Amino acid sequence: MTCSPTDVPADAAIAVDGVTHRFQTLEALHDVSLAIPRGAMFGLIGHNGAGKSTLFRLMLGLIVPTHGSVRVLGQATAAAAFRQARRRIGYLPENFVTYDNLRGNEVLRLFADLKGVPRAECAGLLERVGLDAAAATRPVHTYSKGMRQRLGLAQALLGEPALLFLDEPTNGLDPRGIADFYAILAAAKAGGTTIVITSHILAEIQERVDDLAILQAGRVVAHGTLPQLRTAVALPLRIDATVAPERRAATVAALLLLAARTDNGLTWDEASGRVTVRCPAAAKMAVLAALVPHAADVAVHESTLEQVFLGYGARHVEHV
Numbered sequence: 215m216t217c218s219p220t221d222v223p224a225d226a227a228i229a230v231d232g233v234t235h236r237f238q239t240l241e242a243l244h245d246v247s248l249a250i251p252r253g254a255m256f257g258l259i260g261h262n263g264a265g266k267s268t269l270f271r272l273m274l275g276l277i278v279p280t281h282g283s284v285r286v287l288g289q290a291t292a293a294a295a296f297r298q299a300r301r302r303i304g305y306l307p308e309n310f311v312t313y314d315n316l317r318g319n320e321v322l323r324l325f326a327d328l329k330g331v332p333r334a335e336c337a338g339l340l341e342r343v344g345l346d347a348a349a350a351t352r353p354v355h356t357y358s359k360g361m362r363q364r365l366g367l368a369q370a371l372l373g374e375p376a377l378l379f380l381d382e383p384t385n386g387l388d389p390r391g392i393a394d395f396y397a398i399l400a401a402a403k404a405g406g407t408t409i410v411i412t413s414h415i416l417a418e419i420q421e422r423v424d425d426l427a428i429l430q431a432g433r434v435v436a437h438g439t440l441p442q443l444r445t446a447v448a449l450p451l452r453i454d455a456t457v458a459p460e461r462r463a464a465t466v467a468a469l470l471l472l473a474a475r476t477d478n479g480l481t482w483d484e485a486s487g488r489v490t491v492r493c494p495a496a497a498k499m500a501v502l503a504a505l506v507p508h509a510a511d512v513a514v515h516e517s518t519l520e521q522v523f524l525g526y527g528a529r530h531v532e533h534v
């Protein structure tokens with residue numbers, strides 16, 4: 215599922231319409247159209263060099279597209295009036311670099327001054343991202359990677375932005391740091407902030423984003439919810455079941471029937487009672503109806519975002 219220019223709604227937080235971007239002879243983006251609704255958490259994924267950072271820079275108004283247009287918070291990014299809209303945008307770049315000899319609270323005050331946000335916001339923000347008073351008064355060069363990212367998030371959140379761009383924000387964070395990071399994002403989203411995030415850690419974003427787009431060699435090859443992308447790429451799902459010992463003999467007939475229906479995507483180990491079925495998503499309910507009467511336990515494994523992403527990759531290569 216992809217988005218054509220005519221699908222881009224006028225009230226979207228971000229509307230990218232027919233954008234091509236070239237760096238000299240290199241075409242980094244080709245005819246990209248995307249609409250990101252207000253209040254959404256949107257994931258932008260793609261291989262190295264797919265064009266994610268270029269699209270971010272276009273959406274931030276840092277560069278102007280070679281062709282097409284980008285509207286953010288109702289303003290064309292190429293227009294002079296976009297400078298005002300920029301104040302309502304927070305950005306955490308892939309590598310957050312700052313003045314390492316300053317203390318955390320000094321860095322944040324500096325960003326507040328640059329953004330025209332009252333310095334009074336800073337203490338609360340440092341607390342919100344988990345940097346306590348002791349951490350806030352330490353020089354940044356003594357920070358761990360996680361503390362640095364928390365400070366980066368704090369500067370992105372200055373001024374309660376309507377829109378947040380986060381470029382691989384959880385790179386190098388430990389599991390606690392990642393959970394804290396997404397809890398802060400969930401709170402911002404609940405307050406109405408639209409969030410656009412890139413990550414190569416697909417397991418991390420698959421349950422957290424509302425919508426995603428897959429970029430491949432500068433083109434949007436898929437755009438939609440994870441269930442929509444799963445349907446479009448038509449990957450099989452896996453169902454594992456365990457059959458209770460007293461039901462195993464009776465189960466064989468049902469399994470043979472099922473095997474015929476699922477194109478033999480079925481393995482059965484009578485000794486352990488374990489059954490594994492691989493079937494199209496559309497056959498899920500029929501397979502479950504056949505298995506459940508015999509099973510002591512059933513688990514359904516939908517394809518992961520990583521499998522979906524790789525599935526699109528394989529199709530892309532086939533079409534080249």
Ligand SMILES: Nc1ncnc2c1ncn2[C@@H]1O[C@H](COP(=O)(O)OP(=O)(O)OP(=O)(O)O)[C@@H](O)[C@H]1O
Nearest residue numbers: 237240241242260261262263264265266267268269
């Ligand atoms: N300023 C630039 N000048 C020339 N080429 C550039 C420039 N910026 C990016 N590119 C090229 O544009 C293409 C897209 O790069 P981009 O950084 O947008 O990819 P990406 O998806 O963000 O990659 P990664 O996941 O590695 O960060 C790449 O081929 C890159 O080399």
